[in-house]
Amino acid sequence: MITFPGYIFILVVNILDWRKNKRLDISDQLISGLSLFSLLYRILQIGNKCVEVIYGIRTLTGFTWLCINLAFFSLNFCTTLCSTWLSIHFCLKIVNIQHQLYIYIQRTFPKMFPWILLPSLLVSLLISGPAAQDLAKLYSNSTFLWNPRCSPVKIILSLKLYYFLFSFCFFLFFISLLVTIISLYRHIQRMQNHSVNLRNESVEAHVYAVKTLVLLFCLNLFQFIIPVLVMLKRHQPIFSPITNLFLVMWHVCNLPILIRGSSKLQKKFWEIFRQCTAIVS
DSSP states (O other): OTTHHHHHHHHHHHHHHHHHHSOOOHHHHHHHHHHHHHHHHHHHHHHHHHHHHHHOGGGOOHHHHHHHHHHHHHHHHHHHHHHHHHHHHHHHHHOOOOOHHHHHHHHHGGGGTTTTHHHHHHHHHHHHHHHHHHHHHHHHSTTTTTOTTSOHHHHHHHTHHHHHHHHHHHHHHHHHHHHHHHHHHHHHHHHHHTTOOSOOHHHHHHHHHHHHHHHHHHHHHHHHHHHHHHHHTTTOTTHHHHHHHHHHHHHHHHHHHHHHTOHHHHHHHHHHHHHHHHHHO
16 A cells, blocks of 8 residues: 555656646556556555455456456556566667668657557457456366476466566566667766766766666566466465565565656655655654
């Protein structure tokens, strides 16, 4: 619950900025998408836990499991997809490569927004559908949730398409991040060789963007591993509260990273913080 005000803060600030200027920067669009999907994921997680406590996990039907799994998988994939788009955006913005294909992508990519976000959501639903359906069939079996002898291989294979495309997004995320880091490192080296002051606003902004992407990559990797551990260790009672704790930590860590990824959000946050401090004092 403590992350709700933070995600709402990001969405409200960007919506007001869009209404005022009639446009929104690509990075702000993607950060808003990440905030929205993270907020919905957290609401779904809390709602699912309440249903389990009130009605019991064994009373859930196959269709209910299908809806829950579809929502979880699609929101999870949307989060990773938006993070990947953000990494590619910063790569195209920072790195200059004299190649016709790269130049074409560099010029075309900004024109794809915000229209690319809707197909991204549809793709996540299509990819998550088969995985959610297969897992719902396993969950509808009353012995599956508590039987440690259920084959982990069977569980993973039922999600092979989902995790293959998930891994592909990670690969694009990692490659674009690596290219950005290498390019920025070479640029800083050239500036040092020519005795140019590194306290350059553009360089500092790019370094800040790279730091944000590195932290975001680590968080997405963590989010990628957690569902696998949940399925493989589902029969151990102690593992469920530990997993919930890790997911809460993920959201708590994700929120400041998103705010730090935008100078506009940082300025607005500290402005509100100073106003609140002044009122309290």
